[in-house]
Amino acid sequence: MSDVRIAGVGLTRFGEFPDRTSRDLFAEASGAAIEDAGIDRSDVEALFYGNFMGALAEHQGHQGPLMAEAAGVSAPATRFESACCSSGVAVREAVKRVRNGETDVLLVGGAERMTNMGTAGATEALAIAADDLWEVRAGMNFPGAYALMARAYFEEYGGSQEDLAHVAVKNHFNALENEMAQYQKEITVDDVLEAPTVSDPIGLYDSCPISDGAAAVVLVSDEYAREQGIDAPVAVTGTGQGGDRMALHDRDHLARSPAADFAAEEAYDDAGVGPDDVEVAEVHDCFTVAEVLAIESLGLFEVGEGIDAARRGETSHDGAVPVNLSGGLKAKGHPVGATGASQIAELTSLLRGDHVNSEHVEDATCGVAHNAGGTVASCVVHVLEVAQ
């Protein structure tokens, strides 16, 4: 079994670029990743690409070959779709491929164009990540779904909107110097609490923005890295994936995410590490409550105890385990198909020491990325480690 090295990473800035196509965005991100890796495009053996709503946003399916073209590679290309963890699952299958020794160089990433649809259009498009027959037609959208999850959490374990507000404040703070983030804007707990309500108890500042953007990662086998003299200190050492019933009403518990629990356990076992080894995490904070659920599923906090982690500063840049040093989905942005690969890119930079926030995780050797789809009906977790 090959060790899977991250040879290069590339990102566009996330933000509102309604005139940029997904192919334009992915050309930039993939070009940056390939340049960062210092590999020849002709060495790329496959492209695994995540995209969620291209059929609705751009009347464009079959984006695999289109994105290979945009990336300037002639390798066969496959699109993966798993709602908001579309490029997370692409990374997972890419890791499996490199591991099995049949593929040495794999370009993996994702892109999403959303703001061209407007907020109402994007919200309607995002709803295809829920059960259309039993949820969407009943009027459910994602702020509503996560509001139900937050209420269930409060009911079961306690906590308040103010606790959640600290998550948003922290993630905005983390993004202040991240030039790839959609927002460089410091906010306060009062700002969050005074913002318009989207779906009670979720307010505007509890919600990630609608974003355009792309992300790419070059994965290589350690043999290839050695032969080519590529400096690739970070390896993907663990991968896990879990699934759950699609509709919230079919779940046993609205404030737990068994798909994430399963993915985390599988990824830790795969890497031979545990939650205590994790020094930095990027998690799927599409809404502030989602970060709370994520850090509990990852075992960084006991069930019911993640709610005030941000308030207590434990997940801050100077806390025990900084969470979402990139700014997270909340402040960095959430171009759906790009998010999973973007987490891997940010975490790699953080661990390599070339991220603007690397100073907060000096000497860290183990990080984890948590990428969820829908109301966590899908979840992918990856463990990244600085190789010895």
Place this chain on the structure above:
Amino acid sequence: MSDVRIAGVGLTRFGEFPDRTSRDLFAEASGAAIEDAGIDRSDVEALFYGNFMGALAEHQGHQGPLMAEAAGVSAPATRFESACCSSGVAVREAVKRVRNGETDVLLVGGAERMTNMGTAGATEALAIAADDLWEVRAGMNFPGAYALMARAYFEEYGGSQEDLAHVAVKNHFNALENEMAQYQKEITVDDVLEAPTVSDPIGLYDSCPISDGAAAVVLVSDEYAREQGIDAPVAVTGTGQGGDRMALHDRDHLARSPAADFAAEEAYDDAGVGPDDVEVAEVHDCFTVAEVLAIESLGLFEVGEGIDAARRGETSHDGAVPVNLSGGLKAKGHPVGATGASQIAELTSLLRGDHVNSEHVEDATCGVAHNAGGTVASCVVHVLEVAQ
């Protein structure tokens, strides 16, 4: 490296079922495959699922977890999309997974609901498999694209509409007894030539229908098959995938399919066989000319010599290498996301000897499946062999 066995296959009938959802269709097909395999649902470790246009047809993305639910499995699920070879690429990655020894039991398949959109709606939805910016907005649709390819073929290598008509006649004949096929209707060369023109030189009977349907396959490692005492005589011994520029105008040659050439060569090399070993083939005849291009890419006929293979009877049920004994996309139907897995299912039955047309390939031990996306910007080829 594990040998990859096909433990079970399942299909819905393909046809016009506008009131059946994709989950309903996939529940039937996956249930049949699991029953055919004789495995416990709880042994399934992952679902790889192909779907193309669910976002447009059913306002439903994120179909992975939804289809796991429909199949009654709790395993993590991933959707693959590569236009008309969506479940073909799902099969490919499933094969890679079982091979690397990390996964013993994988459910793979696909479904598509199309006829609820009507012919115009489905045609517009199908167009997302082409380049929206540079082809679709200029008025191109798939009958038009394949008409260009047919014209280029005639120009370069000769041949006629009558040659192509024999492909349709053959495939309709093959489907006569296949209860899973959309059409059980014998047609004549005159029927094809006298049918309304869709896009000259392609007529109505040169075109596959718009279909609803689902297909599923259970792949297992040979260790698992042995341990469980499962009779799984057919193995996937080769897999290949190729890609090409998305838009026809970027190709060097309209009457060649380098993506299919590449996929075929990789699959043959992988299996350690060659075209001469192939005794039966299922190929992607979305239009009659597509079958001609496919059998040339597979090396069953020299370039420029596939055009009259059907006319000469060489690909008929009693020819040297029967092609599309299932009826092909033309007569069996083409519910896009199901087609790749359906080819594997049909070929498995043909080689196992339990297909209605198995009598035409008695003692055959090697078959090949060719599944293409768009105008063959994507292609996946698999080699199936009866294990020794």
